[in-house]
Amino acid sequence: MARQYQISPHMIEKWRALWRAQGEAAFPGRGGRRPGEPAATELRIAELGRKIGQLTMENDFLSNHRLEAVVA
Numbered sequence: 001m002a003r004q005y006q007i008s009p010h011m012i013e014k015w016r017a018l019w020r021a022q023g024e025a026a027f028p029g030r031g032g033r034r035p036g037e038p039a040a041t042e043l044r045i046a047e048l049g050r051k052i053g054q055l056t057m058e059n060d061f062l063s064n065h066r067l068e069a070v071v072a
Contacts, residue, residue, distance in 0.1 A: 002009040018026040038046075 001007075002012050015026075
């Protein structure tokens with residue numbers, strides 16, 4: 001990985017040790033989340049849950065109207 005990103009292997013070991021000692025607090029820069037901020041995966045799961053609910057309602061609605069059209 002050091003060669004791929006042209007970074008000293010020693011620097012990667014330093015970062016790894018810092019991360020092990022402090023976790024996410026070790027790198028509070030632009031890439032990290034703020035405390036209490038939901039992760040992108042949590043937001044995506046919520047979005048997909050809403051979509052499932054919407055599609056379920058549409059499916060039920062269309063199923064009921066299809067049955068009414070067959071009976072009529």
